[in-house]
Amino acid sequence: MRWSWRKVEETFFRCLMMAAVVLVMLILLWILLTILVRGVPALDWEMVSRTPRGGFYLGKSGGILNAILGSLFLTLGATLAAFVAGLPVALYLTCFRGDSSRTAAFIRTVLDVLWGIPSIVYGAFGFVLMIWLGLRASLLGGMLAVALLILPIMIRGMDEVIRLVPRELYDSAYALGATKMETAFRVVIRQAAPGILSTVLIALGRGMGDAASVLFTAGYTDALPSSLLEPVATLPLAIFFQLGTPFPEVQERAYASALLLTILILVISGVARWLIRRYARQVVR
Amino acid sequence: MTGEHVIHARDLNVYYGQLHVLKDITVAIPRSKITAIIGPSGCGKSTLLRSFNRLLETMDNVRLAGSVRLGPQDVYAPGVDVTLIRKKMGLLAQRPFPLPMSIYENVAFGPRLHGIRNRRALDRLVEDNLQLTGLWSEVRDRLHTPAVELSIGQQQRLCLARGLAVEPEVILADEPTSALDPQSSRRIEECFRHLKDRYSIVMVTHILRQARRLADYILFLYMGELVEHGPAEQMFNAPRRELTREYVQGVIS
Amino acid sequence: MLRWRQWQERIGRHLLQGITLGCVLLAGLMILGLLLKSWPLLQEQNLWSMLVSRDWRPHRGEFGYFPFLAGTLWVTGGAMLLAVPLALLTATYLSEYASHRVCTLFKPLIDLLAGIPSVVYGVWGVLTIVPLVKNEVAPWFGRFTSGYCILSASLVLAVMTLPVIIHVSLEVMQAVPRELRESALSLGATRWQTVKKVVLRKALPGLLAANVLGFARAFGETMAVIMVAGNVARVPGSIFDPAYPLPALIANNYGEMMSVPRYDAALMLAALLLLGVVLGFSVLSRLVLQRLQRRWR
Incomplete structure (x- = not known):
C-alpha cells in the first residue's frame, strides 16, 4: 500500500x-x-540604412537608422563610463580589502540592493540629475541614466571574477616587491581580463535593452544623433513609440527594431557566455 | 654583506584571530646554506616563512609581535618600504603560479617594477636567470608564449627564475616540490644545490627524506613552537629533544 | 623612483577609496534627489491620505495613489502566482532529474530568455497575449475585455520573471552537496522523497531569495507592463479589468508633467514609493534569509 x-x-x-x-x-x-x-x-536594407521619412514622428517610410546609431552611441558611452567608474571599485573591494572585510561586505550588499532597483527609478533619478546639471533630454542625459543603471551590474560582475583570482598570485607579485596598486593593475586585471570583458558585455546588453531609464532622459528624435546635447532615439524607445501608433507602416519599424534588438542582445550575451566558459577552463589549471 | 646569519627572528608570535599559531620563536637562519623547516602539517611552518617577508600582513585577522631582522635591517620597523623587503626575499610557492603573461615578461616583471627599463639589460636578466634554473635551453625559442603553456615543472622553475631576477638575498620556498612529479622535483632540488653558494635558501618541507638530502640546517616546529634547531647532521643523528627524535624517526608525523 | 612608487600607491589607494565611496553614496543620493523633488507635494498634502485616496486628478491637484498601488499589487501578485510554481518545478527537474547533458543544454536557453529586453516581451504580449485573452480566455469566462488587462500583464510579467527565478533556484539547488542526496537515497528514499525532504529543505533560504528577486523584477518592471496593462486609473475589480501600475504611471506622464503644477513632484513621489518598496523588500528578505540560514546550519 x-x-x-x-x-x-x-x-x-x-x-x-x-x-x-x-x-x-x-x-x-x-x-x-x-x-x-x-x-x-x-527588416531589409532600407530599414537599417535610412532614418524615418515622410512626416514628423509618424512618417510612413524610411527606416530605423536613427535608433540603431542612437542605441550604439548611448550604450557604448554609458558602458565606457560605468566601466571607468566600476573597475576601480571592483579592484578596491578585493585587492585592498580582504575577503572577510566587513566594509567590503557592506559595500557589496549596497551594490546588490542598487542592482535590484527598477530601471524606471534610475530614469526618474537621471531626470532629477539632469535638471540639476541644467541639461535637457539628450544623448548625454541618456548616457548618464544608463551608466547609473548598469554601474552596480558592472561592479558586482567584475568583483566576482576578480575574487576568483587565486590568493597565491597576489603573493607571487608581492614577493617580487610589487605594491598593491601594481599588483592590482598589472597582474590581477590581466588574470581576470576575459571575465571582466564578459561582464562588460553583459552590462552592455542590459543597457542596450533598457527603455525605462532613457524614457525621460534621452528624448526621442527622427534625426541621427549629432551632438551629446541633442535628443537621441534608441531601439527600445523606437519599439515602444512606434508600436503605439495606429499606422501599420510605422508599426513595421517597431517589429524590425524588436528583431534587430533581440539579435544584437543575443549575440552580445552569447559572446559573453563563450568568454566565461573559456575563462573557467583557464582558471582550473 | 657578511655575517654568519642572514635572518634573525626574536620572540616572534603570530595570532590568527584568537588562534596562537607561532609561539616565541627565536632563531637565526645561516647565510648561504639550505635551511629546512620541518614539522607536522598545521604546525606553523608556512606562517613562519611568510612572516619573514611580511606576506602575512596581506591576510585578514593576523597579528604579529616580535622582531625579524634581515641582515642589519629590521623588517618590521615603522617606515620601512615593504616592497624593498620583499624584493630581497624571493618566494617559491607550493604550486607554481606564473603571472598571466609571457615567459619573458614573467621574468622581467620584477626588474621592471624596480625601474629597469633598458631593453638590453632586461634581455640579459631574463637569459641569465633562465640559465640559472636550467630553463633557458628549453624555452629560448618561445620566450613570448604564455607562461601557462609550460609544463608544471617548468612553471615552477620559471617562478624560481622570476624570483631570482630581482636579486634577492634569500629564497623562501614553501614545499616547492609538493605539486611536482619526481623528475621535476629533482630538477628543483638540483637548482637549490647550486644556488646555495649565492643565496640563502629557506624551505618548508614535510618530506623528511628531502630535508635529509638537501638541508644543511634544520628547524623543527611542533604546534607552533620551535622545538629544536641545529645543523642537519646533529638533528637527524643526535637530536637533543625526545620529540625531535620521534619525529625524524617517523614515530609521529 | 622609490618615492614615486610609494606616492603612487598612496594616491592610488585614496583614489580607489574615493570612487568606491562615491558609488555607495549613489544609493543615498538617489533617495535624496527623489525626496527633494517630491518635497513640495509632501509639504502640501499628507502622504498617507494620498496613498489611500482613489482620486487621481492632477489638474485639480488631487493625487490619489491607491489605484496605482492596487494595480501594481494585482499585476505583480498574479505574475508571481503563475511564475513561482512553474519556475520551481522547472528548476527542480533540471537540477534533480535531468541528465547533465540536458541541463547544460537548457541552462543557456533559460539565460537567453532572461536576456531578452523587456520591450520585446511587451511586443510579444501585444501581438499574442492580448488577442488571446480578448478572444479566447475572457469569452470562456463569459466576460468582455479589450485584452489590455491585468491577466495579460500578469502573463507577460510571469514569463519575464520565470528565467530569473529558474536561474537562481537552479544554482541554489545545485549547490546542495551530493552527499546529502546520496545519504537519503541510501536510506531507501525515492527520488522525489529525497528532493522533497532533503534538497528542497536544504535549499529553502536560497529558493526564497530567488523568488524575492523575481518579485522585485516584476514589481518594478515598466515597459512590458505599460504596453499590455491598459493603463486606466481606476481600482481594478477583476483580472479582466485594466490596471495602471505605478511604473507605468511614471513612464506614461513624463511628457506633460512639467506643464501641470505639482505633477512632476507627484511622479517623483511615485518613483520614490517604488524605490522605497523595493528597498524595504530587499532589506527584509536579507534579514529573513540571515535568520533562516542561521537556523538551518
Missing part, C-alpha cells in the same frame, strides 16, 4: 515537472517565433 503511494507520487511530480520544462521551452520558442515572423518581413 505504502509502496504504491510512493510510486504514484513520484510519477505524478515527475510528469508535472517535465510538463513545466516543456512549457517554459515552448514559451521561449513562441516569443522568438513571434519576433521572427513579424520582424523578418520588415
Whole structure:
C-alpha cells in the first residue's frame, strides 16, 4: 500500500515537472517565433540604412537608422563610463580589502540592493540629475541614466571574477616587491581580463535593452544623433513609440527594431557566455 | 654583506584571530646554506616563512609581535618600504603560479617594477636567470608564449627564475616540490644545490627524506613552537629533544 | 623612483577609496534627489491620505495613489502566482532529474530568455497575449475585455520573471552537496522523497531569495507592463479589468508633467514609493534569509 503511494507520487511530480520544462521551452520558442515572423518581413536594407521619412514622428517610410546609431552611441558611452567608474571599485573591494572585510561586505550588499532597483527609478533619478546639471533630454542625459543603471551590474560582475583570482598570485607579485596598486593593475586585471570583458558585455546588453531609464532622459528624435546635447532615439524607445501608433507602416519599424534588438542582445550575451566558459577552463589549471 | 646569519627572528608570535599559531620563536637562519623547516602539517611552518617577508600582513585577522631582522635591517620597523623587503626575499610557492603573461615578461616583471627599463639589460636578466634554473635551453625559442603553456615543472622553475631576477638575498620556498612529479622535483632540488653558494635558501618541507638530502640546517616546529634547531647532521643523528627524535624517526608525523 | 612608487600607491589607494565611496553614496543620493523633488507635494498634502485616496486628478491637484498601488499589487501578485510554481518545478527537474547533458543544454536557453529586453516581451504580449485573452480566455469566462488587462500583464510579467527565478533556484539547488542526496537515497528514499525532504529543505533560504528577486523584477518592471496593462486609473475589480501600475504611471506622464503644477513632484513621489518598496523588500528578505540560514546550519 505504502509502496504504491510512493510510486504514484513520484510519477505524478515527475510528469508535472517535465510538463513545466516543456512549457517554459515552448514559451521561449513562441516569443522568438513571434519576433521572427513579424520582424523578418520588415527588416531589409532600407530599414537599417535610412532614418524615418515622410512626416514628423509618424512618417510612413524610411527606416530605423536613427535608433540603431542612437542605441550604439548611448550604450557604448554609458558602458565606457560605468566601466571607468566600476573597475576601480571592483579592484578596491578585493585587492585592498580582504575577503572577510566587513566594509567590503557592506559595500557589496549596497551594490546588490542598487542592482535590484527598477530601471524606471534610475530614469526618474537621471531626470532629477539632469535638471540639476541644467541639461535637457539628450544623448548625454541618456548616457548618464544608463551608466547609473548598469554601474552596480558592472561592479558586482567584475568583483566576482576578480575574487576568483587565486590568493597565491597576489603573493607571487608581492614577493617580487610589487605594491598593491601594481599588483592590482598589472597582474590581477590581466588574470581576470576575459571575465571582466564578459561582464562588460553583459552590462552592455542590459543597457542596450533598457527603455525605462532613457524614457525621460534621452528624448526621442527622427534625426541621427549629432551632438551629446541633442535628443537621441534608441531601439527600445523606437519599439515602444512606434508600436503605439495606429499606422501599420510605422508599426513595421517597431517589429524590425524588436528583431534587430533581440539579435544584437543575443549575440552580445552569447559572446559573453563563450568568454566565461573559456575563462573557467583557464582558471582550473 | 657578511655575517654568519642572514635572518634573525626574536620572540616572534603570530595570532590568527584568537588562534596562537607561532609561539616565541627565536632563531637565526645561516647565510648561504639550505635551511629546512620541518614539522607536522598545521604546525606553523608556512606562517613562519611568510612572516619573514611580511606576506602575512596581506591576510585578514593576523597579528604579529616580535622582531625579524634581515641582515642589519629590521623588517618590521615603522617606515620601512615593504616592497624593498620583499624584493630581497624571493618566494617559491607550493604550486607554481606564473603571472598571466609571457615567459619573458614573467621574468622581467620584477626588474621592471624596480625601474629597469633598458631593453638590453632586461634581455640579459631574463637569459641569465633562465640559465640559472636550467630553463633557458628549453624555452629560448618561445620566450613570448604564455607562461601557462609550460609544463608544471617548468612553471615552477620559471617562478624560481622570476624570483631570482630581482636579486634577492634569500629564497623562501614553501614545499616547492609538493605539486611536482619526481623528475621535476629533482630538477628543483638540483637548482637549490647550486644556488646555495649565492643565496640563502629557506624551505618548508614535510618530506623528511628531502630535508635529509638537501638541508644543511634544520628547524623543527611542533604546534607552533620551535622545538629544536641545529645543523642537519646533529638533528637527524643526535637530536637533543625526545620529540625531535620521534619525529625524524617517523614515530609521529 | 622609490618615492614615486610609494606616492603612487598612496594616491592610488585614496583614489580607489574615493570612487568606491562615491558609488555607495549613489544609493543615498538617489533617495535624496527623489525626496527633494517630491518635497513640495509632501509639504502640501499628507502622504498617507494620498496613498489611500482613489482620486487621481492632477489638474485639480488631487493625487490619489491607491489605484496605482492596487494595480501594481494585482499585476505583480498574479505574475508571481503563475511564475513561482512553474519556475520551481522547472528548476527542480533540471537540477534533480535531468541528465547533465540536458541541463547544460537548457541552462543557456533559460539565460537567453532572461536576456531578452523587456520591450520585446511587451511586443510579444501585444501581438499574442492580448488577442488571446480578448478572444479566447475572457469569452470562456463569459466576460468582455479589450485584452489590455491585468491577466495579460500578469502573463507577460510571469514569463519575464520565470528565467530569473529558474536561474537562481537552479544554482541554489545545485549547490546542495551530493552527499546529502546520496545519504537519503541510501536510506531507501525515492527520488522525489529525497528532493522533497532533503534538497528542497536544504535549499529553502536560497529558493526564497530567488523568488524575492523575481518579485522585485516584476514589481518594478515598466515597459512590458505599460504596453499590455491598459493603463486606466481606476481600482481594478477583476483580472479582466485594466490596471495602471505605478511604473507605468511614471513612464506614461513624463511628457506633460512639467506643464501641470505639482505633477512632476507627484511622479517623483511615485518613483520614490517604488524605490522605497523595493528597498524595504530587499532589506527584509536579507534579514529573513540571515535568520533562516542561521537556523538551518
